[in-house]
Amino acid sequence: MAGQRADARRNYELLLAVASRAIAEQGADASLEQIARTAGVGSGTVRRHFPTRHALLAAVFQDRTELLAGRARELAGRPDSRAALLEWLDAVLSFATTSRGLAEALHRDHVADPADVHEHCATARLTEAGRPLVDRAAAEGALAPDVTVTDLLSLVTGIALTTEHHPDAAAEASRLLGLTIAGISPGRP
Template sequence: MSGQQRADARRNYARILEVAGAEVAAHGANASLEQIARTAGVGSATVRRHFPTRHALLEAVSQDRIALLAARAQELAGEADSRRALLEWLDDVVSYCVTARGLAAALAYDTPDPVHGNSCSTTLEESAAPLVARAARDGAVSPDVTVGDLIALIVGITLTTERHPEPAAEASRLFRIAVAGISPRPGRG
């Protein structure tokens, strides 16, 4: 491959990713790959050459935000209040899932790339594991709760609120209910 061809391939990749991000934001995780190709000014074969599966494209679209969530988890790991740190991070994940319009659910449930796995899920789990472990050690969360459990809960809430008139507010409300639990505390009636 010549230098010019490599430069064209890099430009195509960047353009496809830019267009895919906009299409996913507008239409959710089921955005049309053909529309992405048309808008990017490339053929569908070019899209598939760069992103052999829908999952690979969705992961690439979400990589930057996942990296920010991972960095946020590391930042919060130093907070004195482990419960508050975990809940702040989970609030960020709820916000991401709501704005991703189906992207988080697609990444959570889609068949991962057999070669690379689901690097977004792995990144989230690895980065938040210290937050969850510390909260468990401090008695702020049950010791059998995993990052995967919490992400599944958030994805479920996100799916439930996706068509709500105020999805962010409703997702936040439902998440607060999940955090508080459904049983009133003793002495409160």
Template sequence: MPAQQRADARRNYARILAVAEEEVATQGADASLEQIARTAGVGSATVRRHFPTRRALLEAVSHKRIDALCARARELAGRPGDGRSALLDWLSEVVAYCASIRGLAAALASDGAGPDSPHDNGCTAALEEAGAPLLHRAVRDGAVASEVTFTDLITLIVGIALATEHEPDPAPRAERLFRLTVAGLSPHD
């Protein structure tokens, strides 16, 4: 029965995703697809049918968190005021998410297609769509250099998150590195 297969497929997808969320939370982006399949009670081919690439799995696992970050970007973009502060507040939240939720940085990482090429993953595309107005406003206000791209910002965030992911409490270190990146290395007068 085709209707029954669709229902089974939906149940398998939900079960695989729930198991994958737990595995990625504990093992990070390199969580075993075979272990996910075993724990979900499906074959590895079923996992691959629903998630043909590791990136597809990481995107699905990160979907709710990405949606929350996008909503926050839209909220900040709708507020009047300092464009730089709005951008930095949002980027700080993205850093905190990436540092505290294993696998999210890997979901945002560049695919190596080039420094300014469009990303072929939904997570980065969604963040860019939501965050671009914040960047554009900060550039328009003269608070951020015009040559700064959204890809630059995501690359910095991913680098910070990956550099701190094995620390016992990565979030404070990631936030410190982010603030250092924003402030630069020069002492303040």
């Protein structure tokens, strides 16, 4: 963004605000053409700022992703590695179930062509942030050694996608995460 003309920066910020609202209301498949119309710009302007839907989703969820990465860093120093990892997974799941479109963005990151994945993709950023928590929990025997942060993010994403239309999505997601934890954390309730 540095070096962009003032009107280009304004368009970017406007598009991001309009896209955030549209994705919150309609999910990850919100119409790019409608976003452009609502922002009062052409579809070419949307494509210049966000060449793919994936890039738009990454930008919309960048702040939330950074909050979750910060939370992982805060939890990394906790004495109980299992509790720290579970608290972080719960935070990721909470964001994914309450932020319409986030689970779909995580899913798209996961299945994206590696050429489309970059350091600002939600999954790449969360993988980087969560890896120390997972590695420490595995090293201390609180997590099966073959479980990866990618595995856990896939499970959380799947839970969020599965419960998206449930009448009490947060409670159902929490219940399913509990079942998952029982399966990945040997010998622990």
